[in-house]
Every structure is written in structure tokens, then in C-alpha cells.
Amino acid sequence: MRSGKAKSIVERTAKIIFLVCAVAAIAAVVSITAYMLTKGTPALAKVGVADLLFGTVWQPKAANPSYGILFIILTSIVGTFAAILIGVPIGLLTAVFIAEVANKKLAAVVQPAVELLAAIPSVIYGLLGMMILNPVMFKLEKRVFLGSETHQFTGGANLLSAVIVLAIMILPTVINISVSSIRAVPSHLKSASLALGATHIQTIFKVIIPAARSGIMTGVVLGIGRALGEAMAINMVAGGAVNLPLPFNSVRFLTTQIVSEMSYASGVHRQVLFTVGLVLFIFIMIINLVLAKLEKKGELEND
Numbered sequence: 342m343r344s345g346k347a348k349s350i351v352e353r354t355a356k357i358i359f360l361v362c363a364v365a366a367i368a369a370v371v372s373i374t375a376y377m378l379t380k381g382t383p384a385l386a387k388v389g390v391a392d393l394l395f396g397t398v399w400q401p402k403a404a405n406p407s408y409g410i411l412f413i414i415l416t417s418i419v420g421t422f423a424a425i426l427i428g429v430p431i432g433l434l435t436a437v438f439i440a441e442v443a444n445k446k447l448a449a450v451v452q453p454a455v456e457l458l459a460a461i462p463s464v465i466y467g468l469l470g471m472m473i474l475n476p477v478m479f480k481l482e483k484r485v486f487l488g489s490e491t492h493q494f495t496g497g498a499n500l501l502s503a504v505i506v507l508a509i510m511i512l513p514t515v516i517n518i519s520v521s522s523i524r525a526v527p528s529h530l531k532s533a534s535l536a537l538g539a540t541h542i543q544t545i546f547k548v549i550i551p552a553a554r555s556g557i558m559t560g561v562v563l564g565i566g567r568a569l570g571e572a573m574a575i576n577m578v579a580g581g582a583v584n585l586p587l588p589f590n591s592v593r594f595l596t597t598q599i600v601s602e603m604s605y606a607s608g609v610h611r612q613v614l615f616t617v618g619l620v621l622f623i624f625i626m627i628i629n630l631v632l633a634k635l636e637k638k639g640e641l642e643n644d
Contacts, residue, residue: 381619384612424507432515459513467577498580511564522556572596
């Protein structure tokens with residue numbers, strides 16, 4: 342009797358703890374959303390939605406201030422998409438190598454190295470990019486635009502440098518989660534595929550990766566979040582000018598816009614920076630919803 346009552350108390354206590362944690366998580370999301378809406382919407386009324394979201398001139402300290410963030414939005418979209426386009430395939434193939442191709446000794450060397458990448462602070466990535474990558478990009482820039490009278494040389498601090506740094510920074514997230522997902526695929530699926538005559542590579546791409554798609558998509562979502570939310574490293578390698586997002590242009594992302602100017606902004610300028618944060622927040626929410634829908638659609642098709 343006492344044992345049964347003790348178990349019942351433990352069960353009830355555990356349920357209450359789980360409920361409190363769930364409510365706290367939901368409350369955190371709701372409160373952050375409410376705060377961003379409260380702080381980010383006043384500037385839309387003062388500056389105007391069209392002038393703010395579709396304007397191309399950013400001059401907050403001019404006699405007639407302009408707060409156009411279209412180029413900044415496009416830079417974040419293009420830069421993140423390009424980084425994901427580079428980083429996700431490399432990350433996925435590396436995960437396949439660790440989980441399915443490499444022997445145990447080699448995997449035991451590669452995986453800790455990948456985990457070490459995740460432990461490196463963002464500012465170190467930015468410093469390495471500034472000291473190593475930017476000079477290389479500057480040499481490439483001089484070759485491409487040799488003799489050009491219209492191009493403004495950036496010293497290698499450009500969109501291309503930012504994309505490469507972002508692609509490297511998202512690798513640990515994509516690789517580690519993909520490795521865990523691939524290893525979690527039931528072994529009988531692999532055995533059945535091999536028994537039916539499929540090669541190891543065919544089994545990996547036709548059976549194992551589709552079975553692990555849910556976890557891999559989670560890694561991609563977290564990678565996109567890291568790419569969209571990164572500020573310090575990008576601020577050091579992207580140049581920091583508000584320009585059209587072309588490979589060799591000095592550019593500014595949504596995150597670096599906030600980091601660069603929030604310390605001295607005031608009045609409408611400060612409110613606009615909160616609006617920039619709101620735009621970034623909405624982007625991340627939209628991407629998460631779209632990827633969740635695609636994942637759900639894929640699961641339904643498989644069923």
C-alpha cells in the first residue's frame with residue numbers, strides 16, 4: 342500500500358513538473374513575441390511601412406533621416422540562403438561519413454573535431470575570417486575588378502566572406518544532429534535494404550537518410566537559426582555598409598545592423614532598430630513554420 346501511494350505521489354509530482362516546464366516554455370515564447378511586437382511596431386507608424394521595409398537609403402543621422410532597410414533584409418535572406426546552400430550538403434555528407442562510412446577509429450577522431458568547432462566562440466570565427474579570409478577575398482576582388490573605375494574596393498570585407506564564415510559556423514549543428522538521427526535509424530531497415538541487393542551507398546541515400554529526415558530537418562532549422570541570428574562574426578567580416586547584396590559588396594545583415602547602432606541610437610532611430618529585430622524574429626518564425634510543414638508533408642507522403 343505504502344509503495345503504491347509513494348509511486349502515485351511521484352507520478353503526480355512528475356506530471357506537475359512537466360506541466361510547469363511546458364507552460365514556462367510557452368510563456369517565454371508568448372512574452373518574447375509580445376515584447377517584440379510592442380517595441381517593433383511604433384516605428385512602422387512613424388516612418389511608414391513602405392519607406393521602412395522597401396526603402397533603400399539608410400541615413401538615420403541626416404538632416405532628413407531615411408530608414409530604408411530593404412537592402413539589409415535582402416542581405417540577410419541572400420546570405421543565409423547561400424550559407425545553407427553550402428553548409429547543409431557538406432554537413433550532411435560529413436554526418437554520413439561519420440555514422441556510416443568511416444571506421445570507428447577514424448569516426449572517433451572526426452566527431453570530436455566537429456564538436457570542437459561548435460565550442461569555438463563566434464568572435465574567434467570573426468577574427469580568423471578578418472585575418473585570413475578577408476585578405477584572400479581582397480586578392481580575388483582585385484583580380485575580378487582590375488581596372489574598374491566604378492567598383493568600391495572593400496578590402497575583402499564583403500558578402501562572400503560573410504557567407505563562407507556562416508557556412509562554417511552552421512556545420513557543427515547540422516553534422517552533430519544529423520549523425521544522431523542517422524544512428525537512430527533502426528538497423529533492420531539497413532539490413533533489409535542490403536538483403537534486397539542494394540549497395541551500401543544506395544542504402545544510405547534511399548533508406549537511411551529518408552528515415553532520418555525528421556532529425557536532419559531539425560538540424561537544418563537550427564542551422565538556419567544560427568545563420569540568421571549570428572552577429573559578432575559577421576560584423577567583423579562583412580564590411581558593414583548598407584548595399585545591394587552582391588558577392589563583392591560590403592554589406593550589413595539584420596543582426597549586425599542592431600549590433601552596430603543600438604549603443605548610440607535614440608528616438609525614432611532606436612525604435613527602427615527594434616523594428617529590424619521584429620523583422621528578424623518574423624523571418625525565423627516563418628522559416629520554422631515552412632520547414633515544419635514540409636517535414637509533415639513528407640511524412641504523410643511516406644505513410
